[in-house]
Amino acid sequence: MSDQTLDLAAADAAQWNGPRRSEHPTAVVAMAGAGQLAQMCQQAAVSLGVELRVLAGKSIEPAVAAGARALIGDNSGRNLRALAEGAAVLTFDHEGFDPEMLSQLKAEGVHMAPSPEAVLFAQDKLVARQNLSRLGYPLPPFAVAESIEEFDSFADEHGWPMVAKTPRGGYDGGGVFVLDDRDAAVNLLAGNPGTLILEPLLAIRxxxxxxxxxxxxxxxxxxxxxxxxxxxxxxxxxxxxxxxxxxxxxxxxxxxxxxxxxxxxxxxxxxxxxxxxxxxxxxxxxxxxxxxxxxxxxxxxxxxxxxxxxxxxxxxxxxxxxxxxxxxxxxxxxxxxxxxxxxxxxxxxxxxxxxxxxxxxxxxxxxxxxxxxxxxxxxxxxxxxxxxxxxxxxxxxx
Ligand SMILES: Nc1ncnc2c1ncn2[C@@H]1O[C@H](COP(=O)(O)OP(=O)(O)OP(=O)(O)O)[C@@H](O)[C@H]1O
Ligand SMILES: [Mg+2]
Incomplete structure (x- = not known):
């Protein structure tokens, strides 16, 4: 790593929420994110003698409350680099990291699991759909839409109602919209949702x-x-x-x-x-x-x-x-x-x-x-x- 990287890591050290918890961890794992998944990883880490350190946006997040050592900061490459410094591996409790930044960190020698290439299958529903489709996996029919004409041509083939999804950032159903008819699609587009994935409303058994x-x-x-x-x-x-x-x-x-x-x-x-x-x-x-x-x-x-x-x-x-x-x-x-x-x-x-x-x-x-x-x-x-x-x-x- 370059001197500059080390300097940055040193500067960021001030943001750690406390000293190391154990002088003799069995291993150090860096986890980007500090939500409930990191919290429950922390519970497992304690039993394994593993030091889990997390990147938390705020000083109180579930994994921090559970005792994980935390770097408080945003999802920047600089913070991820500082988080991973000295850890055996960098892993994630959510998908909200810029793929190019992850590739850059990998190129710098940061060991990541999963890899930036694999993360793409979970981060962006559209990229995932396209890649899985190319590999021949069974998927619902889908199309990409940015305009009402694209909704119309999907409707010509699959009819209404249909489902529109935001490729990124949705969870717990937050980016999933069931559209009964063309008017609903027009309304959705009026909110400038950007690129959408269209799927038929499937009869899910x-x-x-x-x-x-x-x-x-x-x-x-x-x-x-x-x-x-x-x-x-x-x-x-x-x-x-x-x-x-x-x-x-x-x-x-x-x-x-x-x-x-x-x-x-x-x-x-x-x-x-x-x-x-x-x-x-x-x-x-x-x-x-x-x-x-x-x-x-x-x-x-x-x-x-x-x-x-x-x-x-x-x-x-x-x-x-x-x-x-x-x-x-x-x-x-x-x-x-x-x-x-x-x-x-x-x-x-x-x-x-x-x-x-x-x-x-x-x-x-x-x-x-x-x-x-x-x-x-x-x-x-x-x-x-x-x-x-x-x-x-x-x-x-x-
Ligand atoms: N094409 C579809 N037809 C019918 N129902 C659908 C369709 N797509 C999604 N759903 C319903 O919406 C739910 C959430 O969809 P999806 O998993 O894409 O969104 P999500 O917000 O990423 O969910 P989560 O983060 O909770 O896993 C599905 O579990 C399913 O019940
Ligand atoms: Mg889901």
Whole structure:
């Protein structure tokens, strides 16, 4: 590295939120981002003796509250460079980093998992769609649109309603628009949304996901297929194992295995799928721990967060075996009635089988603030208990 880089790192040292926590970490992992995924990685890092250091936008973010050493600053190359300095590997808890900047850091010798090339499959839905389509993976029909004429020609082929998506920055359904007719498209375009991806509004029979870990050594571990239940494009529940026909589970698992190899992913990967009348289609990929894998904290021998650390460090991968016949996870979304879930923690865990995870985030209606997981002999019981835990948020002001 150049002297200039070292100087910058030294200058940035002033922004660290405190001294190193341990003099003898087993390894140092830099994670760009400090949200709930980094928070849960930090919980796993503590047990492994790993020092996790995170890049946080503010001095209080979930991973920082959980004790990760934090560099406070924006997503600049300078901060990423300082974060990675002295760490075994740089990894990510979200996709919001400029791909050119990541390539530049790689060229400077920063070891990254996943690589900037692999990140492209998760960062930009349009680039991902185009690349996956070129590689022959099963996808929904799609087109790119910037003008109403492009909506019209997609409608000529697929009809209304259709779905328009922003290629970047959307999560929890935030960049997904269901358009009933041409007027709705005109309205959407009036807001200057930029380039959009168009898809038919699919008749989705089921949604499911597969988690995989691929180590920097090339070792791969696959988790059982999970069913995800979305309401208004937001994931509410994860049910494990997915009650899908054996051939569907097999196909999705094989697609995932091939995909992580082919794109050279490293760390945790989640592949979201739709089951439609046209068969199994890929929706999107995440190259990091993912909401659909939170059940693994209690429901698998190795949580996705521990597995991510193992994979990016090139350590042996852990067992992905499920620890109960059935596991249900339900997301805690800020309720509309003003009740802040953090004020109802005790009520939510009244059933002794409920595992509660709160992310320490400020309450807002609809915001994902935590999740609950229940292990049981069969899925109906597990699901019922998660529902009862969430029902304690209903009624009255918090
Ligand atoms: N073409 C489609 N037809 C019908 N429903 C769709 C379509 N595309 C997306 N959806 C619904 O919207 C949900 C969110 O879509 P998508 O995964 O693209 O958005 P997202 O905001 O990136 O989601 P997240 O960050 O929660 O994974 C899907 O899980 C599905 O329920
Ligand atoms: Mg999604």
């Amino acid at each position: 089921r949604e499911f996901a597969v988690q995989a870990a691929r180590s920097v050594t090339g070792e791969i571990a696959l988790y059982p297929v999970v069913e995800t239940i979305q309401v208004d494009a937001i994931c509410h529940e994860i049910l494990v194992p997915a009650s899908l026909p054996e051939e569907v589970r097999f196909l999705a698992t094989e697609i995932t295995r091939r995909l992580v190899e082919e794109i050279g992913a490293t760390g945790m990967v989640a592949v979201e799928f739709f089951l439609t009348d046209d068969g199994v289609l890929i929706n999107e990929l995440a190259l990091r721990p993912h909401n659909s894998g939170h059940w693994t904290i209690e429901g698998s021998i190795t949580s996705q967060f521990e597995q991510h650390l193992r994979a990016v460090l090139g350590w042996p991968l852990g067992s992905t075996q499920i620890t109960a016949p059935a596991v249900a996870t339900a997301n805690i979304l800020g309720p509309d009635n003003g009740v802040d879930p953090s004020t109802r923690a005790a009520e939510m865990i009244a059933d002794p089988g409920v595992h509660l995870h709160l992310y320490g985030k400020e309450y807002r209606p609809g915001r994902k603030l935590g999740h609950v997981t229940v292990l049981a002999g069969e899925i109906g019981t597990a699901r019922e208990k998660t529902r009862r835990a969430l029902a304690t948020l209903e009624g009255g002001q918090g």
